[in-house]
Amino acid sequence: MQELIKRAKELLADGTVARVLGWKAGDLAFNPEPAYFETPESLEDFVYDGFCGANLSKYMIEASRLEGKTMVCLKPCDTYSFNQLLKEHRVDREKAYIVGVGCKGKLDIEKIRKMGIKGIRGISGAELAGDAETLTVDTVYGEKTCAYKDAMLERCHVCKGKEHKIYDELIGESKDTKDADRFAEVERIEAMSPEEKFAFWQSELSKCIRCNACRNVCPACSCRKCVFDSNKFDSAQKANVDSFEEKMFHVIRAFHVAGRCTDCGECSRVCPQGIPLHLFNRKFIKDIDEFYGEYQAGEDAESKGPLTSFTFDDVEPGIVAERG
């Protein structure tokens, strides 16, 4: 973290960048938030630790319109989103100075809470220095510990790799934390009967409070005007007429990001209701892989996605329909 701050100060000082896009400490020990830093002094608040899960790529849409370059800190998986945005002409490569930051898996405070660790005042071991395998949690009930690994976000267990796909320079070490099958949960749902599937999603989606956090955080949901916010379409009302309204919102959203979603997992990370929203996207990704060959959105910024290109090897539409 100190190295990052030092480099950020240098870049600000020599005029390479006009601002730094990183994370600053939140009101609690485990909720740092995305922030711009425009002066060396302001960088005092800069943090980068195990709780900095937020993907900063999407902020570059806004930053691309600002005067001067922005130094943006991207973790390996964030660079996929940046590439995808670059492919869609939503960010300006010239306006970004990308510092690829090291990542050894990000933490999920909810997982720690689920272990029965309540009243959290502070956490040590989340800093990125060293290879801490244990988190020490200071709670109002005393000190508790848990394994770093057990507190990782779901997405980190299916890590896409430690390689940054796009960057100007790299600071810090990364680790591939993959230890689970990316599509296991999707397969479990696929195996359900239509009734079971419906019941599963009804129970999950009925928790939705339509706070729009998933949409707002999603780097693929970057439309200037969301169809759900526009009176030009009937989608907004459509999402509301049904007695089970949220399903329409989430299903439409999944369709809109299909083929573009990099599976960054931000939707599920920010959902205050803990809905596994990433499973919708992952179902699409699995189908795309099976129908059109393996494809990872954001792997590069040039290639055409399988849903926007045609090859003679594409499956016939009938087969797609049959699979459902």
Place this chain on the structure above:
Amino acid sequence: MQRIGVFVCHCGSNIAATVDVKKVVEIIAKEPGVVHAEDYQYMCSEAGQSRIQEAIREKNLTGVVVCSCSPRMHEATFRKAAEKAGLNPYMVEIANIREHCSWIHKDMQEATEKAVILARAAVAKVNLNAPLQPGESRVTKRALIIGGGIAGIQTALDIADAGYEVDIVEKTPSIGGRMSQLDKTFPTLDCSACILTPKMVEAAAHEKINIYTYSEVEKVSGFVGDFNVDIRKKARSVNMDKCTGCGVCQEKCPSKKIPNEFNRGLNNRSAIYTPFAQAIPNVPVIDREHCLKFKTGKCGVCSKVCQAGAIDYDQQDEIVTQKYGAIVVATGFDTIKLDKYDEYAYSQNKDVITSLELERIMNAAGPTKGHLERLSDGKAPKEIVFIQCVGSRCSDDRGKPYCSKICCMYTAKHAMLIRDKYPDTNVTVFYIDVRTPGKNFDEFYRRAVEQYNVNYIKGQVGKVIPQPDGTLLVQGSDLLDNKQIFKKADMVVLATAIEPNPDVRKIATMLTASIDTNNFLTEAHAKLRPVESPTAGIFLSGVCQGPKDIPETVAQAGAAAVKAIGLLAKDKLTTNPCTAKSDELLCNGCSTCANVCPYGAISYEEKQVNDHGIRETRRVAVVNTALCQGCGACTVACPSGAMDLQGFSNRQIIAEVDAICR
């Protein structure tokens, strides 16, 4: 709110017998926006049309819904009628209550209910319709023919004779196609080459025809009247202007062990070759895959012996870009592969051959110089068995479900020719049915049976078993005698099913022309528009559309030419105003629409926009309405909903769906 008139057609009894038209009128009259509703026996008749026109004038209608047959039949009729009464033609919508309703239902109550729903959907759409104005586009007075067989040649000659420029693109080194491989033609038994080569020569000499052989269509963009085509002229390695066609290079070429495609691989050719003696152009090509010079860098014999200095090893593929008003597909056919028909022992035994191979064997320029002999030992066969429908009329997925149409006749021809030339050779034909509809066809077949004593057995062959003595044992059934037959044969000829040239899939995709499950190109209407593709400006000639013999192919080739000429004769075309339009305030500039557009109609511009007071330069999609064909691919791909199709807007479609689901 629109003022809509609904007109329900009886179509005689076609609709009225199954749909209660009075009830449809009664219910639809109450729909929001509907100010007039009536029914009539034949809406498409003069009287029916004037009822629509009267209602438009008297009731000040702003929109019209006609509940009748498919819009493919009469949408244009009703739009024209409405236009004459002063209504914008695009304010007319059709509810198809015939094909989609009366013809597929038996129960009147159900059919009536569905008719009401379809009418309601059309009313909901018209409520959101807006007047549209068509534009104009130009017509390039030049036609492209893909394929230089008899179909392509005939179409080219007919179009060129009408005074238009024609380019033929042929994949192989010479024009002529399948017909050039045939020996004799039914039902007159005249020599195929004797009637084909004059046509080839005529095409080559025609001042309006330009032939690209050894060339392929690489890319097609544009639309009816204004296609832009890239043609890849493959490197021939021989300078066409210098070559005199003397043939010395082919004689001297040391690599002579290459299967001769023209003779179906029954003999060999050299690496530098012209496919056949009458080839046009009479300029060889070097098969680079097999040429020693290209393989090893050593050799160069052809260059040394060529007096004209025509050999050019450095020649490169060349891309020619040309504009066309019309494109005719004449890609023809090939025989199917027989790898799924092991029971006939085709791949195991040299004396089991296909009919097309027999054509080459019987031909004086063929591998046996026209002598009928067994390919295994060169002996004259005394017993020949023909097996019909090998892969045709097949109910499983090994073959084709359709009848290849030409086999019954060419088998009768082969049988007759063999019996005539070799009277001591017995000929047996196993058949399912003998199909001979065509002028002088049945007479021809009967001649084979009655005059030439060809032994026709109704029944299929189960197995061909090669015998140790070199003969073949044919096991089949005689359905008329109801018994199993074992027949010894010296040679077995398989009437192999034909299928469209496999390249046609690629070409159809480039042309956005539709193909059916058997890879035959689909016609715009099976009966009434048999030589036009549903894609405007694309015409179909020959077997690419369906199995045909030579007379039918030539007739269809002429018909395709007439359709192409009808298009080329126009100076301007009216364009469809139902094109895509991008809302620049909603556009993200993401390029998704441009990626999916099959017509290359979408480009991006950095544009100054005013978004509710925010002025900024944004990258936004812009549609070239001259190129847009209104397919709608962009509207569904656009994540932000910025793209919409005029005349089929998202709102209109959702309104229709809502009306149906109400």
